[in-house]
Amino acid sequence: MSLVGALLFCNDCGGLLERCPASQANIDCDVCGKRNQNKWPTSITTESASTAFPSRLRDARSEIQVLSAEDRETWAMTTTACPQCANPEMRFRDVQLRGADEGSTIFYRCPACDYKFNTNN
Incomplete structure (x- = not known):
């Protein structure tokens, strides 16, 4: 079983596995039926910067605006x-x-x- 970011894939067929609670030790693959170990993280923290989301309004804004x-x-x-x-x-x-x-x-x-x-x- 492969954990990529917040997604968990089956080791045999690469199918996406359903998210299960941490108390469940194994997850059965819906595609091939193989039993995979539950390696879902108990919490996921993501961080992003405002620069990751382009904005023409933010680009046009300046710190100081002078009105005539x-x-x-x-x-x-x-x-x-x-x-x-x-x-x-x-x-x-x-x-x-x-x-x-x-x-x-x-x-x-x-x-x-x-x-x-x-x-x-």
Whole structure:
């Protein structure tokens, strides 16, 4: 009988033997019928490293990530001109502050002069 890793094989035919409790001294081979000595280990410990399992997400991750101001900007851009400084683009955010049957409120912010105003739709 041959023990390979966590698998036990018959010495005569090479068939895979069923796992049996340690109290059972012999295991009969289902393929050839030969009686084999029970050499199953009582416990199996395996170890692996995270590098054994490739991950594109882990490869892309770094210890320190730096976000630019542009990465943190979550307001959408529109071509509405700023009434304060005439900047041709403004940032905006659409928020539903009133009931679902009423319009939303649009908040505008100028990236050049930081002027803010809102409109109700």
